[in-house]
Amino acid sequence: MARGAQSRYVCQTCGASVLRWEGQCRTCGEWNTLVETVVRDEPKPRPSAVVPGSAAPVPLSHAGDPGSEDRRPVGIGEFDRVLGGGLVAGSVVLLGGEPGIGKSTLLLQVAAGVALSGATVLYATGEESTGQVRLRAARLGLTTGTVGDAIRVVAETGVGRIIDLARADRPGLLVVDSVQTVASEELGGPPGSVGQVREATLRLMELAKAEGIPVVLVGHVTKDGTLAGPKTLEHLVDVVLSIEGDRTGGLRLLRAAKNRYGSTEEVGVFEMQDKGLAEVADPARAFLAEHDAPAPGSVVAPVLEGSRPLLVEVQALVAPTGAPSPRRTASGVDPNRLALLVAVLGRRAGIGLGTHDVYANLAGGLTVTEPGLDLPLALALASSLRDRPIVPGTVAIGEVGLLGELRAVGGLDRRLREAARLGFTRAVAPRARGRDAARVPGIEVVEVGSLADAVRVSLLEVAAGPRRG
Ligand code: TYD
Numbered sequence: 001m002a003r004g005a006q007s008r009y010v011c012q013t014c015g016a017s018v019l020r021w022e023g024q025c026r027t028c029g030e031w032n033t034l035v036e037t038v039v040r041d042e043p044k045p046r047p048s049a050v051v052p053g054s055a056a057p058v059p060l061s062h063a064g065d066p067g068s069e070d071r072r073p074v075g076i077g078e079f080d081r082v083l084g085g086g087l088v089a090g091s092v093v094l095l096g097g098e099p100g101i102g103k104s105t106l107l108l109q110v111a112a113g114v115a116l117s118g119a120t121v122l123y124a125t126g127e128e129s130t131g132q133v134r135l136r137a138a139r140l141g142l143t144t145g146t147v148g149d150a151i152r153v154v155a156e157t158g159v160g161r162i163i164d165l166a167r168a169d170r171p172g173l174l175v176v177d178s179v180q181t182v183a184s185e186e187l188g189g190p191p192g193s194v195g196q197v198r199e200a201t202l203r204l205m206e207l208a209k210a211e212g213i214p215v216v217l218v219g220h221v222t223k224d225g226t227l228a229g230p231k232t233l234e235h236l237v238d239v240v241l242s243i244e245g246d247r248t249g250g251l252r253l254l255r256a257a258k259n260r261y262g263s264t265e266e267v268g269v270f271e272m273q274d275k276g277l278a279e280v281a282d283p284a285r286a287f288l289a290e291h292d293a294p295a296p297g298s299v300v301a302p303v304l305e306g307s308r309p310l311l312v313e314v315q316a317l318v319a320p321t322g323a324p325s326p327r328r329t330a331s332g333v334d335p336n337r338l339a340l341l342v343a344v345l346g347r348r349a350g351i352g353l354g355t356h357d358v359y360a361n362l363a364g365g366l367t368v369t370e371p372g373l374d375l376p377l378a379l380a381l382a383s384s385l386r387d388r389p390i391v392p393g394t395v396a397i398g399e400v401g402l403l404g405e406l407r408a409v410g411g412l413d414r415r416l417r418e419a420a421r422l423g424f425t426r427a428v429a430p431r432a433r434g435r436d437a438a439r440v441p442g443i444e445v446v447e448v449g450s451l452a453d454a455v456r457v458s459l460l461e462v463a464a465g466p467r468r469g
């Protein structure tokens with residue numbers, strides 16, 4: 001064990017630490033989760049201590065001037081957009097996502113971008129052999145020319161050795177794929193344990209800050225969608241990115257959950273193709289499903305992902321059930337919100353779903369958390385129950401309150417302009433209070449005050465005669 005380091009036992013579930021091993025964590029009650037971890041006694045900065053590099057005070061009016069950080073675009077527009085303009089020297093980026101979603105593919109493409117700008121890249125792989133990385137690179141067409149030479153791959157899981165290599169090579173980018181496979185030689189815990197993941201991240205951060213090398217760490221997410229390892233990992237790094245999407249479909253969304261050098265508002269939209277991730281030309285329409293005929297249970301919503309309007313299709317299916325507690329299944333939408341809307345529909349709009357199973361999801365594997373999705377989701381449920389489609393060409397947006405009242409959402413004009421551009425002609429939206437109604441050329445805005453009214457104006461009248469199959 002290194003000098004100046006002591007060991008503690010850290011719970012792999014909650015991150016609590018104790019001096020001696022115990023069978024059960026006293027903080028969270030989980031069994032067999034304590035793992036030995038090195039704790040460095042770092043000298044506590046004295047109040048007067050001067051941090052090198054940030055010593056000179058600058059006037060607030062000039063603080064953070066553009067150019068005050070050394071930022072390098074990697075040449076992939078959607079990636080640079082999410083980062084806020086490119087990779088910052090000395091920053092540590094954590095890229096999370098489910099297995100098979102495209103993390104390694106994206107990072108090889110990023111590596112190629114850095115290589116094209118004239119720098120070298122060190123790609124440390126602990127998951128795959130160098131041969132496997134080469135195969136993927138060959139598929140992406142990156143094994144030849146300057147790019148093939150400038151990206152150097154090493155199959156290494158010792159974090160100390162990776163750091164030594166980076167110190168010697170001084171690459172323009174270090175990729176560690178993945179942080180769960182690397183381990184510090186000083187620790188007893190297995191790779192992937194909270195102690196190891198934290199220690200590896202801390203040491204790679206030291207490297208990044210000391211040498212000015214940007215470091216990208218791949219992080220696996222567990223089944224419930226959280227990054228494996230303690231939450232504290234997200235606090236340590238500078239930027240947390242995640243790729244999401246439906247693995248069977250092609251679309252991938254890149255988001256920033258945290259960004260010390262830019263906004264977390266931007267999203268990047270990609271499509272996984274034969275030769276890697278391609279930027280999507282018209283992201284606003286990418287998540288719309290195509291239908292031959294209007295389908296009951298489907299409602300299009302103009303949502304805002306940060307500053308970017310996207311049209312997404314909310315789909316719902318309700319089916320009668322004899323089960324005492326009917327199913328409520330949500331994917332891509334908040335299950336609590338779904339349960340609440342089912343209750344509000346029953347009590348405030350006369351649409352009882354108490355004896356029905358309810359399934360809701362967003363087309364394209366997207367996840368949307370904004371409250372404006374309430375109204376389209378509620379309308380999709382009503383449309384499915386009544387087996388009547390929404391009036392063709394209609395979009396809907398708005399938050400639903402507990403009393404069945406509707407609340408306005410921000411950026412309505414921006415959302416509706418995008419909907420109009422994509423050929424929608426009618427929008428159901430909450431009544432504007434104390435301001436002018438939204439007026440967007442090409443789209444008729446139907447303002448409603450309650451969920452019950454919204455249902456009335458949104459569902460298509462079914463003509464008498466044979467029903468659609
Ligand atoms: P990968 O980057 O290995 O995912 P991760 O590192 O997140 O586990 O990508 C895995 C999937 O992407 C795999 O199912 C194959 C697919 N893929 C393509 O469709 N096109 C491509 O050009 C590449 C390289 C991969």
Ligand code: MG
Nearest residue numbers: 103104127177
């Ligand atoms: Mg991978």
